[in-house]
Amino acid sequence: MGYLGESLLTALELIINLDREVRTTAWVSLYTSSCAIVIAALLGVPTGLWLGLNRFRGRQILLALLNTLMALPTVVVGLLLFGLLSRQGPLGPLGLLFTPLAMIAGQTVLATPIVANLVLAAVTGADQRIINTALTLGASRFQAAIQLLREIRFGVMAAVIAGFGRVIAEVGVAMMLGGNIRNSTRTMTTAIALETSKGEFAFGLALGVLLLSVALLVNLFLNVLQQR
Amino acid sequence: MFSLQKLVISISLLLFLPSTGFAVEHLRLATTTSTDNSGLLAELLPPFERANNCQVDVIAVGTGKAIKLGETGDVDVIMVHARSKEDKFVAAGFGVDRRDVMYNDFVILGPATDPAGVKGNNDAAEAMAKIAHSKSTFVSRGDDSGTHTREKQLWQKAGVTAVGNWYLEAGRGMGEVIVMASERIGYTLSDRGTYIAYSDKTPLQIVSEGDKRLFNPYGVIMVNPARHKHVKVDLAKGFLNYLTSNQAKQLITGFRKGGKQLFYIAD
Numbered sequence: 001m002g003y004l005g006e007s008l009l010t011a012l013e014l015i016i017n018l019d020r021e022v023r024t025t026a027w028v029s030l031y032t033s034s035c036a037i038v039i040a041a042l043l044g045v046p047t048g049l050w051l052g053l054n055r056f057r058g059r060q061i062l063l064a065l066l067n068t069l070m071a072l073p074t075v076v077v078g079l080l081l082f083g084l085l086s087r088q089g090p091l092g093p094l095g096l097l098f099t100p101l102a103m104i105a106g107q108t109v110l111a112t113p114i115v116a117n118l119v120l121a122a123v124t125g126a127d128q129r130i131i132n133t134a135l136t137l138g139a140s141r142f143q144a145a146i147q148l149l150r151e152i153r154f155g156v157m158a159a160v161i162a163g164f165g166r167v168i169a170e171v172g173v174a175m176m177l178g179g180n181i182r183n184s185t186r187t188m189t190t191a192i193a194l195e196t197s198k199g200e201f202a203f204g205l206a207l208g209v210l211l212l213s214v215a216l217l218v219n220l221f222l223n224v225l226q227q228r
Numbered sequence: 229m230f231s232l233q234k235l236v237i238s239i240s241l242l243l244f245l246p247s248t249g250f251a252v253e254h255l256r257l258a259t260t261t262s263t264d265n266s267g268l269l270a271e272l273l274p275p276f277e278r279a280n281n282c283q284v285d286v287i288a289v290g291t292g293k294a295i296k297l298g299e300t301g302d303v304d305v306i307m308v309h310a311r312s313k314e315d316k317f318v319a320a321g322f323g324v325d326r327r328d329v330m331y332n333d334f335v336i337l338g339p340a341t342d343p344a345g346v347k348g349n350n351d352a353a354e355a356m357a358k359i360a361h362s363k364s365t366f367v368s369r370g371d372d373s374g375t376h377t378r379e380k381q382l383w384q385k386a387g388v389t390a391v392g393n394w395y396l397e398a399g400r401g402m403g404e405v406i407v408m409a410s411e412r413i414g415y416t417l418s419d420r421g422t423y424i425a426y427s428d429k430t431p432l433q434i435v436s437e438g439d440k441r442l443f444n445p446y447g448v449i450m451v452n453p454a455r456h457k458h459v460k461v462d463l464a465k466g467f468l469n470y471l472t473s474n475q476a477k478q479l480i481t482g483f484r485k486g487g488k489q490l491f492y493i494a495d
Contacts, residue, residue: 086300087300087302087458088300088301098285098302180287180288181285181287182286183283184283184285194265194288197261197400197401197403198403198425199406199407199426
């Protein structure tokens with residue numbers, strides 16, 4: 001049997017048996033990515049909304065900056081935060097390097113620009129008359145913005161899903177800030193990198209299939225939420 | 229909007245769920261990929277973790293990086309294999325209480341066709357000189373690891389400056405370098421453990437072995453607590469004692485991969 005068939009079989013076996021190690025690894029991936037995307041949404045949605053609704057000097061520059069941040073290489077984020085969080089860095093006393101919290105911080109930095117940008121796009125594409133209508137009906141600026149958000153909820157959901165996709169699939173931040181520690185900061189992606197470096201290609205690919213299945217489940221879950 | 233609220237709430241709950249293993253004490257160990265990837269640590273660490281109710285966080289990197297992490301105090305203990313660098317590390321006051329743990333050896337790998345005619349030559353420096361003079365492809369780790377350090381020492385002994393388009397600096401781990409050397413039909417220096425783990429995946433063969441200059445001792449060093457106050461001294465000391473205990477020695481010499489012993493204890 002070929003290498004691909006063999007990996008698919010290994011993947012199936014792993015998913016059916018769900019041995020403890022694989023389960024922990026999948027959980028670490030899910031946990032850190034979920035925390036990161038929640039924080040990124042809390043930061044990114046208001047930012048996107050604010051940028052979409054206000055016109056001010058320097059807005060174009062801010063937009064260009066936001067677009068650039070979307071292209072942030074994961075290893076650059078990893079490197080910057082490594083310098084900040086290392087015992088020699090300014091945040092060193094917190095002892096955060098090589099903990100799940102460090103990974104969450106890095107992944108938040110990665111996801112926030114994506115969420116903000118896609119929310120901004122949704123705001124731009126929405127019917128701006130909603131704001132005026134709401135204001136005429138006596139709503140405050142804040143209430144009007146909430147009304148608009150309700151209108152563009154599918155766009156917001158898409159932004160969150162895109163951000164989640166970026167963080168659960170990335171390996172640079174998880175490797176550099178987490179350190180690939182077994183049962184603590186080993187995620188699906190760093191585990192794949194490790195298995196590949198050990199020459200366990202089939203096992204690595206099997207983990208890849210598992211990662212896709214986890215992503216699929218999360219997206220199905222989000223879909224159900226969206227349809228309610 | 230309701231759907232979004234539900235989503236945020238349901239995922240926010242995750243934030244408050246405890247992640248795995250936050251309660252027990254953690255000991256940070258920076259070590260080389262050769263000890264971790266071989267599976268040795270998975271056998272060696274659990275008895276210590278059980279006895280001390282702690283978790284050893286293993287950060288597997290190259291020797292150079294492991295030493296750097298010790299210098300910055302990002303780990304409590306380092307276990308590496310590059311004696312010259314270890315001594316420098318201790319002499320500069322970064323680490324204390326260096327102890328010998330175990331040893332294995334390096335082997336020179338090459339293609340079955342052996343274009344440099346190295347086979348059977350068990351003088352490592354001579355073998356390296358032959359590879360250089362025939363300008364056969366050589367893949368170097370190029371990552372400041374213990375293996376890379378040893379390779380540079382061997383070039384020096386061979387009186388060769390390794391430059392040219394035959395000399396490839398990969399900057400990757402041992403496994404990847406073996407794969408790369410196989411693909412490029414070249415030579416490389418590897419620790420025996422990684423080679424055994426890869427022997428059914430690579431056509432490369434051992435072309436030179438047994439030279440005492442290929443001897444590869446591993447040492448364990450505690451990061452100097454006088455320099456970094458957060459180092460877990462008691463746990464780290466306990467770990468050093470454990471690694472040099474009879475129990476650990478038995479686990480190390482008893483460790484087999486593919487029926488072969490990978491690590492030995494110096495007496």
